[in-house]
Amino acid sequence: MSESKTVLVSGGAGYIGSALVSRLLSDTDLNVKVFDNLMYDGDSLLQFFNFKKFSFIKGDLRTFDLPKILSGVDFVVNLAALVGEPICKKYPKEAQEINFEANINLAKACEKHGVDRYVMMSTCSNYGLRQNQEMLTESDELQPISLYSETKVNSEKILLNELPELSTAVLRASTAYGMAARIRFDLLLHQFIYEAWEKKQINLYGANSWRPMVHVDDIARAIVLVLTQHDKMKKKDVFNVGSNEQNFQKITLAKMVSERFDVGISEIESKNDPRDYKVSFDKIKSELNYHTTHKPQESVEQIASALESGLINNRILHE
Numbered sequence: 001m002s003e004s005k006t007v008l009v010s011g012g013a014g015y016i017g018s019a020l021v022s023r024l025l026s027d028t029d030l031n032v033k034v035f036d037n038l039m040y041d042g043d044s045l046l047q048f049f050n051f052k053k054f055s056f057i058k059g060d061l062r063t064f065d066l067p068k069i070l071s072g073v074d075f076v077v078n079l080a081a082l083v084g085e086p087i088c089k090k091y092p093k094e095a096q097e098i099n100f101e102a103n104i105n106l107a108k109a110c111e112k113h114g115v116d117r118y119v120m121m122s123t124c125s126n127y128g129l130r131q132n133q134e135m136l137t138e139s140d141e142l143q144p145i146s147l148y149s150e151t152k153v154n155s156e157k158i159l160l161n162e163l164p165e166l167s168t169a170v171l172r173a174s175t176a177y178g179m180a181a182r183i184r185f186d187l188l189l190h191q192f193i194y195e196a197w198e199k200k201q202i203n204l205y206g207a208n209s210w211r212p213m214v215h216v217d218d219i220a221r222a223i224v225l226v227l228t229q230h231d232k233m234k235k236k237d238v239f240n241v242g243s244n245e246q247n248f249q250k251i252t253l254a255k256m257v258s259e260r261f262d263v264g265i266s267e268i269e270s271k272n273d274p275r276d277y278k279v280s281f282d283k284i285k286s287e288l289n290y291h292t293t294h295k296p297q298e299s300v301e302q303i304a305s306a307l308e309s310g311l312i313n314n315r316i317l318h319e
């Protein structure tokens with residue numbers, strides 16, 4: 001019998017990472033090696049230590065000895081990043097170093113090491129702001145309108161146009177929602193839940209703006225699919241991750257939350273986040289037979305009852 005391959009999940013203690021490691025351990029026979037500097041602690045990983053296929057290395061991707069973490073590794077999924085515009089704006093130097101420079105250095109080390117596939121987690125935020133509401137595809141022009149998406153677009157350009165020996169998959173994920181071992185409350189749907197719970201009111205700007213959404217477990221399933229079907233893919237390939245039916249106007253999501261918590265919605269003016277885009281997910285559906293399995297309404301209910309029962313406590317809520 002051939003030996004199982006090994007996947008390195010960099011940034012694996014995070015929101016998507018914790019959902020991904022769980023899927024990798026249950027749905028594949030891959031060995032899973034997580035690398036993370038534990039910016040948000042490592043509680044999310046404790047559940048995995050009983051699996052023989054799981055191992056963990058603590059370190060900072062910017063400074064760690066890359067050949068050492070790549071030893072015995074066949075696939076790499078890089079999730080390590082400062083995620084979202086507020087934190088990138090607060091720490092612009094670190095955002096550039098982690099999201100761009102360390103990502104490219106890791107990819108270069110992977111090319112040298114000869115990994116089978118490098119998966120970079122990118123974002124649909126790269127599509128930015130659109131006047132008309134056409135469904136954007138992987139070949140449409142990117143319009144980064146924040147430092148966060150600039151670091152992602154610049155990384156994509158190098159990964160897709162340089163490093164010719166490195167098989168690469170760029171996954172542009174929709175905005176995530178849903179339960180995972182590390183849950184974050186700074187993402188659109190969760191932010192509405194946070195406000196409804198803490199402030200008894202939802203503040204909404206850009207009510208009619210469109211945003212594609214995807215459950216965190218469905219992102220994990222997409223990554224697993226890419227790793228298990230990587231030999232069907234092009235050497236350099238890009239996929240939007242989500243589903244056409246989960247392009248939502250922000251007001252629709254806000255109403256879902258306001259009804260569950262019985263709170264009002266206050267529409268406010270703000271130029272803070274002008275993102276407005278609808279995305280097509282036809283490619284991942286037709287080429288990898290990918291379908292999403294969760295819906296936001298279910299997550300609103302699950303997170304609401306976890307808050308009401310105290311399962312999500314103040315520490316988690318304010319992290």
Ligand SMILES: NC(=O)c1ccc[n+]([C@@H]2O[C@H](COP(=O)([O-])OP(=O)(O)OC[C@H]3O[C@@H](n4cnc5c(N)ncnc54)[C@H](O)[C@@H]3O)[C@@H](O)[C@H]2O)c1
Pocket residue numbers: 010011012013014015016017035036037038039040059060061062078079080081082083084098121122123124172173174175176177182184187
């Ligand atoms: N959450 C979303 O809605 C979303 C959507 C699209 C794309 N993405 C991308 O997916 C990836 C994961 O996002 P997430 O929501 O899980 O974020 P997260 O902040 O929960 O996880 C990021 C992880 O990276 C680790 N990390 C950060 N800097 C590091 C460093 N220098 N060295 C080692 N580890 C480091 C952190 O400790 C954390 O565990 C990111 O690249 C993000 O841009 C996220």
